[in-house]
Amino acid sequence: MPTSGSGVNKPGAAAGHGRAAGVGKNKTRLTxxxxxxxxxxxxxxxxxxxxxxxxxxxxxxxxxxxxxxxxxxxxHSAARALGGAPAGAVGLVLARPTRTLGAEPFYAQLIYGMQSVLSARSVALLLQVVDDTDAELVVYRRWAGEQRVDGLLIVDPQTKDPRISAVEALGVPAIVLGGHGKHGELPTVWADDREAMLETVRYLAALGHTRIAHVAGTPAFQHTQRRIRALKDAAGQLGLVETQSVPTDFSDGEGAAVTRRLLSQPDAPTAIVYDSDLMAVAGLGVATEMGVRVPGELSIVSFDDSVLTRVVHPAITALSRDTHALGVQVAEALLRIVEEPGTVGDIKAATPRLTVRESTAKPGR
Amino acid sequence: MPTSGSGVNKPGAAAGHGRAAGVGKNKTRLTxxxxxxxxxxxxxxxxxxxxxxxxxxxxxxxxxxxxxxxxxxxxHSAARALGGAPAGAVGLVLARPTRTLGAEPFYAQLIYGMQSVLSARSVALLLQVVDDTDAELVVYRRWAGEQRVDGLLIVDPQTKDPRISAVEALGVPAIVLGGHGKHGELPTVWADDREAMLETVRYLAALGHTRIAHVAGTPAFQHTQRRIRALKDAAGQLGLVETQSVPTDFSDGEGAAVTRRLLSQPDAPTAIVYDSDLMAVAGLGVATEMGVRVPGELSIVSFDDSVLTRVVHPAITALSRDTHALGVQVAEALLRIVEEPGTVGDIKAATPRLTVRESTAKPGR
DNA sequence: ACGAGCAACTAAAGCGCTAAAGCAGCTGGG
DNA sequence: CCCAGCTGCTTTAGCGCTTTAGTTGCTCGT
CATH class of the missing domain: 1.10.260.40 (lambda repressor-like DNA-binding domains)
Structure with missing residues (x-):
């Protein structure tokens, strides 16, 4: 019985109710x-x-x-699910505006960590990559309507995040990753970016740096805002007047461009903190290219750690955390909230610790 | 109705039939x-x-x-599936022995490309990360038994791959990525690694390199073997007697270690071809650390391209291909074979083209 | 010795959807 | 004028599983 597509989802018709592609085999199942x-x-x-x-x-x-x-x-998973049993799957949507995705090992590590919990409990992970938040919402609505997932993980919470209320309205249990602050009734697993940033600035200040720049991520993200605020606060406490945060879109391109601009200034910073490891590596590339010695003339710190920071030379000082473990924690919280809604509160993950490598030193000259 | 686990999956009992975690809500659905x-x-x-x-x-x-x-x-996806309709999902299992996963943007890009096809057809992607091939087979069997997926993508085909016959036996439509050679009846989407390697060696030889090393990937993978053989053949044709391929596990650690060993040899190679971008970057890091100038004293080529190769300095010459487009191609083939088994033959993807950047030059001295 | 109570099962209904069969009302050819 | 043959619906059955409501055949207390 071929899905004789005649008339299914005609352009004009009410969209989205056609059946998914595919025709199973009918070798009768074992029941x-x-x-x-x-x-x-x-x-x-x-x-x-x-x-x-x-x-x-x-x-x-x-x-x-x-x-x-x-x-x-x-x-047969469908037969069970039909009887009201859970779908046995959780969903994760990554909204990435560009093709940059993938260079950041963060999500891969996170997913790997989640899997170690999920697969032990035979829960599948539905992954979808979309272009923007609107598309993300559409996916959530579809998954909820189709009863495909028992829970959702919402990542990269934004200030005034439309996803929170939307998902709450759908009634699907969900965990927000990294959303300390306003995130409705949904519990969050969060790390103390603020403390991490404070530690970093204190470390750089102790080395003697006063002109510290921060190549930040997307300003819409809550964690970006927290880091920017933390830098400002630390600067105030330590009397560093020349710090600055420059927002980017997290891409290597902007990371490189901003670095180039910063280093061309008359009073170039002597230390730069990057909000992602990829941008840090890009920044290091630019510095090398411009003949700015690292760490001799410029210290570099990455706010995220992975192989990337260790693989380049000089190896980059970074705020490292066990992303795999974070994935484990997130998955456990997710399963918990699916099974017993209401029993999960906000969870604080380990604060990233500063791992000093070769890219930081006393400011030169 | 709590899943009163008493007696479910006792250690001794026949394993694996307990229900997945979770309890749905019973706010009656819209039907x-x-x-x-x-x-x-x-x-x-x-x-x-x-x-x-x-x-x-x-x-x-x-x-x-x-x-x-x-x-x-x-x-309700389950209700449809129960009636014999397809599950509306395809599965992808990544078997990675270590936590290295994620540093290679390849899979992230591939998945992103696949999604652009899958989500347009409302087909979900089930992703699972496991430790080894045995675990991978278990997942395939479960997915097939639970009727969770309509099709599978098998990646990193090995010589004498046990997954091929296992999946064929399960009767689940599948596509093999990168498996030109023996892969049973399953169609493959493959790229011409051989031609790519030949082009690379010709390019290096034309520059004047004679001592060319190849830091290869896992020898069990078919594409690794093809590249090793191609290098040997090219060396034969061009009269380069001092080429060599060194197998690794694809990790940055081994990539770095092998590089260090190669560069310490009396007759160190003047050019190294790495089977992954991550290893190439690691190799570049080692060279920099050892004071070996790139490209002055050492030329570096990566067999895989991504932001990584562009972000470091010097930017690395690489065999680039549009991984996103490859994902599109793979997803299309997969949906096709799900819908009309037997109509899909082997598909040749675009051959990676050599993108010359700053890491290659005439051999020094 | 007899019914209450229990253990160990079976029968049947139902989850949301699709598909085959059934059934009105209409049209039109002979 | 009558019925074959439509169109446009409704009824019914069934996908594989869970679950509730029986139904046996015991044992046991009195």
């Missing part, structure tokens, strides 16, 4: 009825046995489990 | 029955209308579509 027949009991007995509920004797249960194992039976 | 009531027709009429099949008048169809739109209805 609990087959197991029931094999063992000589009713399908319900099989269901009881497989789900560990009372109603079957231990002897029968064992025979059923063995038969299921032997026949290599697996529950 | 086609609601739409039917609203419009004043039967549920089947609604079904017909929504799926664009004959059996309803255009007038009624329009009213139904409008009602569905207005009420923000979405089909």
């Amino acid at each position: 609990i009825a087959d197991i029931a027949r094999e063992v000589g009991v009713s399908p319900s007995a099989v269901s009881f046995a497989l789900n560990g509920r009372p109603g079957v004797s231990e002897a029968t249960r064992t025979r059923i489990l063995q038969a299921a194992e032997r026949m290599n039976w697996h529950p | 086609i029955a609601d739409i039917a009531r609203e419009v004043g027709v039967s549920p089947s009429a609604v079904s017909f209308a929504l799926n664009g099949r004959p059996g309803v008048s255009e007038a009624t169809r329009t009213r139904i579509l409008q009602a569905a739109e207005r009420m923000n209805w979405h089909p």
Whole structure:
């Protein structure tokens, strides 16, 4: 039965209700009825046995489990979900405006960490990459409507984030990553960027730096704002008048461009803090190209750590955290809120610690 | 109804049939029955209308579509799937032995490209990261048994790959990425690594290099073997006797270690070709650290391109391909084979082209 | 010795959707 | 004028599983 597409989702028609692509095979599936027949009991007995509920004797249960194992039976996820069971999946949408995605190992590490929890519980991860927040909302609505996911992870919370209220309205359990501050009723897993930034500035100031620049990320993100504010506060406390934060779009291109601009100034900064490892590496590339020695004439700190910072030379001093562990923490919180809504509060993840490498030193001259 | 876990998946019992975590909410869903009531027709009429099949008048169809739109209805994916419809999802498993994952932008780019095709067709992507091939097979079996995916993408084909026959046995449509050679009946999307390697060696030889080293990837991968063989062949043709391929595990650590070893040799190579961009950057870091000037004393070529190669200084000459476009191609092939098995043959993707940057030059001295 | 109570099962309904079959009302050819 | 053959719907059954409501056949207390 080919999905004879005639008339499905005509341009004009109410959009979006066509069926997804694909046609399954109809080699009849192995069902609990087959197991029931094999063992000589009713399908319900099989269901009881497989789900560990009372109603079957231990002897029968064992025979059923063995038969299921032997026949290599697996529950049909759709059939379970239809009965009101959870979908057995959580969703993650990454909204990236450009093709820059992927150079930042952060999400890959995070996903890897999440998987170690999710796969142990046989929960699948639905991943979608979209262009902007609007598209992200569409995906959430579809997933919720199709009952495809039991929970959502919302990343990169923004100031006045439209996703929060939208997801709350959908009634899908969700965790916000990195959203300390306003994030509605949704719990968050957050790290103390503020403290991390303060530590960094104190460290640079102690080395003798006074002209510190901050190549920040997207200003719309909450964590970017927190870092900018922290830098300003630290500067105030330490009496550093020449600090500045320059917002970017997190791309290597802007990171490089801003670095070039900063280093061409008459009073060029002697230290630059980058909000991502990719931008830090790009900045290092620019400095090298311009003949500015690192760390002799310029100290570089990355606000995010990964192989990237260790692989270049000089290796970059960075605020490192165990992103894998963060993924674990996030996934656990997510499963928890799916199972028992209301029992999860905000969770503070470990504060990134400054890992000093070769890219920082006393200011030159 | 709490999943009173008593007895579920006891260590000894036949493993793996417990239900996935989570408990959905029971705020009763919007169903086609609601739409039917609203419009004043039967549920089947609604079904017909929504799926664009004959059996309803255009007038009624329009009213139904409008009602569905207005009420923000979405089909329950499980209910559809239960009726034998496809799951509306494809699966991708990445097997990575270490935490190195994520530093290579390749998969992120690939996924992003795939998404642009998949999301347009409302097909979800199930992603799983596992530790090894055995775990990968387990996931395939579970997904197939649970009928969670309509198709699979198998990446990094190996020589004598156990996954091929396993997936064929499962009867799930699948595409192999990069598997020109033996890959059973499964079609592949492949790039001509051989030609790319030949071009690279010809280019280096033309510059005057004779001692060319190749820091290869995992020898078990088919594409690694193809590249190693290509280098050997090119060396034979061009009369370069001092070429060598050194296998690694694709990690930055081994890339750096091998580079260090190569550069410490009495007759150190004057050019090194790295099988991944991450290793190339690591190699560049080592060279810089050892005081070996690039490209003055050492030329570096990366067999994979991404921001990484452009972000460092000197920017690295690389074999670039449009990974995003490759993702598009792969996703299209995958959807095609899901819909019409047997109509997809091997597909040759664009051959990576050599993008010359600053890391290659005539050999010094 | 007899019914209450329980253990161990079976029968049947239902989840939301699709698909096959059924059934009105109309048209038109012989 | 009658019925084959439409169109446009409704009814019904069924996908694989869970779950509630039985239904046996015991055991046990009195």
